[in-house]
Amino acid sequence: MKIMSAAQACAELLARDPLRDFFSFWDEVNESDIDALREALDTAKREEDIQQFFQADPKYLIQHLGGGHGRWIIPKQRLGVQHVTDFMIGERDSMGFRWQAVELESPLAKMFTKSGNPSAHLTHAVRQIQDWRMWLAANQNYAAHDRDQDGLGLTDIHSDVQGLILMGRRATESDETRRLRRQMGRDAKIEIHTFDYLLEALIGRVNSLKARREMTGR
Template sequence: MSDNEDELLTSNNSLKARPIKDVFEERRANDPLRDFYVPWDDIRQGEISAFEQILESSESERPLQRWLQDHPIFLVQHLGGGHGRWVIPQKRLGAEFIPDFVTLERFSAGFSWTLVELQSPKVKFFTNVRRPSEQLDEGIRQILEWRRWLSANRDYARRDRTQHGLGLSDIDDKATGLLIIGREQDLSTADSEQIRQLGYDHRIEIHTYDWLTREAKRRLEELERSFRRLRNRQDESI
């Protein structure tokens, strides 16, 4: 890379300098999932406050699903893929299933997919005899069913949409599961331990909606620290 941050690309045995911004824009233009790309570092305090308000007033997952569809940035703050993050809402898996969201993060080595299921924020996690509640059991079962469908239809799921597939490159039944359910204030210590075990047994991350808020705040704090460090370096160079 040159001093002015141009990227050198080889074409027809000659070197051509192109602005890195142009390279990224070209990649985005050719991305079949470009409509679902999420700029993960564009989080705002106002959005976090708005989410906290709607979370307090929601009696079911439906208003939260609609809000997250309009603000998908909340579903990628925990992801680490440095080559992009995408959120696809209501992606139909054949005629049988429609996950609330399918998220994608891209690394230098490939793709990592997550199947996201939302349940109500107003739930009891376990029964009096320590069995998973109806909502918790349903959330886990949904993700397991999606994985079974992907196992049986992997080629169709991976095939490009121009070839009548779903366009979910490299997805398979090993996709991570993410179940978002309930509130932290309703979790006992015993609940938390049992949920961790359930998540481990089924390879599903199980979190409350408060976790989404916490991850968004963490990212915002990181961005603000980075901005302050950059500003301090600029001040020192003057």
């Protein structure tokens, strides 16, 4: 009986994966990637700047995910004729697929006004995810069907898909706006984070990989 290596087994699985064009290896990151992401966030002036950075190298969007059976990154996923996500990212574990609908705003955008009200940018981002959920509620079967069956291929997706809003930087937050952000996220059932969330996840991944290599001697 022929025994396949892990790489061969992965290649065989990918060959049968209808979303193989969007599959991403999540453990091919190092210290230089930390520098690249930090520089991109520090120099971005508009939402479009960071959008283009992630589209060129989307692995930075999945370092916070934990599913051990794969990661997928779909840019500009269209939901019907009216809606387009910035990214749809997915992971798979023993329970199946889990998806996050990602809405990006500018790293310079503020989440709240001085009076503590949600900013126009944050309100817009929350509404986007709510609109996507309403569309999925009416079109869940179509969205979950395989692409070779004329669906979107978003296996196991459901109408209360987790939303992820990324905007602003942590340095501009106060304790009060951080509290407001977390409360608003709980109320809307949406993950709302500054872009430093991605940076911290990447640093954690790189450090974890480094520790693993030191333990195994590889």
